[in-house]
Amino acid sequence: MIRLGVIILAGGRSTRMGADKAQVKVDGVRLVDRVVAGLADDIPYVVVSPYDLGIPTVSEDPPFGGPVAGIATGAAALDTELKAVLSVDAPDSPALLDSLKGALESSSSDVAVVQAADGFLQPLCALWTASGLDAALDALSDPRDKSAKKLLLAAGSRVEVAGDGREVDYDTFAELGQLGKVEL
Template identity: 50%
Template sequence: MDVIIVAGGRGKRMGGVDKAAVTVNGERLIDHLLDEVSVLDALQQVVVVSGRNLEVRPGVKVTAEDPPFSGPVAGILAGMEELREAAAERTAVLAVDAPESATLIPELNEALDESGADVAVIREEGGHLQPLCAVWHTESLWLALNELGDAANKPAKALVGAAGSVTELAGTGEERDYDTLEELAALGEYELPEQ
């Protein structure tokens, strides 16, 4: 399995900061998520999509959507293109501002096995679909991207909508994304990167 971490947002609700570089309890959000990803079974490649100057650990690829800040689907497409040469059978899609979300990947993989669907995606406790916490058959993800056409400024839900078949898994809270400083405070003591 390959993993794409979408980290190219503007972070508007946090004052325009790079969310990946925000530290909570002394650890950057990107590092926390990469820690969770690193223990996954059958992990092949990991790519972080960010148009900012983001440093990551050795072995993790970094790419950017073109143009920068053109939305999550454009970011997923950039990640897929980076992974294309040695792509795995499955691709997980995660968001950097959901640092616990990787813990749900084993359950999403199992749901994909059992359902035979193109994608397994989390539906949050509040009822919202969380398309940036999903596992796809890689071939199906390419088909959905092609179905959508121009990826710029399209929401991730549109990508799931372009899938042939979708299976949903109830969220546990670990899929939660943190969009504001108030929400970050619930995670712990945070520090914003210098701009």
Template identity: 40%
Template sequence: MLAGGRAARLGTPKPGVVVGGRPLLEHALAATRGARRTVVVGPEDLAAPGRYVLTREDPPFGGPVAGIAAGLAALPDDGAAPWVLVLACDVPGAARAVPALLDAARRRTHDEAGVLAVRDGREQWLVGLYERAALDAALAALPTAHGASVRRLLADLPVLGVPDDDGATDDVDTWEDAREHDRRLGADARPAPGHPDDTRRSG
């Protein structure tokens, strides 16, 4: 799970932004239930021993491909989990999208190395299930993961697209996006309680 971006348009770290009554990170973690192991790629203040493995790309802020590489490096390469869910932390509806990805993975052809959500004709690369071996090979083919685009990493993989018709993969890049998700969920978007940007905290 990728949770280490700068979130320049929000002005506050995305993982702690509260949407629908829960921080974005918690929405994303809910989507990983049932996974053998969950790795969060992000800063040290996200540490939660026993809940998931926390790691970070080096140097930080290397972009999502560097984050994917760091996440894979933190996963045992023992063949026990041949599929990897790649998920950005800013997708509050991810838990609705993942069951469709799992279903698609079961009916894919053997030539397809992954399944990903497609929203309004656009591939949602960071809401996808991919074969571990295919991700490793794609990363090895890049000159560097730092600063590389996700499209460059994944565009040549044969994948099965899964239509997202109800906006489960809509992300949160701005406060307007957050308020729209809250409108859907009937709650109030804000930074996590106690964060310096949380102007609604008591006192």
């Protein structure tokens, strides 16, 4: 079995962004492509989106079921021992995978999650054991319309990893402008 796989949440209705966030470009590169490019070549990934992004995707059925429904769909598509959850809103988050993996492997926790400088846990920048993620999903029963924070709270145990700024998620074009030139 492959050790690590990544679930990339590429957005639902993107109401805060006002456009399909996966398709938004910063310095000419789509956010979804930036996240994929941040992964090592040998790491399998699955992109969860109801939209045609021109790359292989999966979507929860019915679509627009919220982040946990997307995570559940992505998790079912990956046969790996560890499953990372990342989002296109945080395009630099793949750089934190090594820190998350080190923390998870040196603990007996179900999930390693990044804690931002403001103390907020980033459930969409996390690495789960497959069994821990399955158990948390089972605890929520129906994943539809559940927040990623609820999934994190359903974890049996967690280890927190200090963020370094690359976990920042961007919800508006103005915020994305901190990374470079933004275009649709």
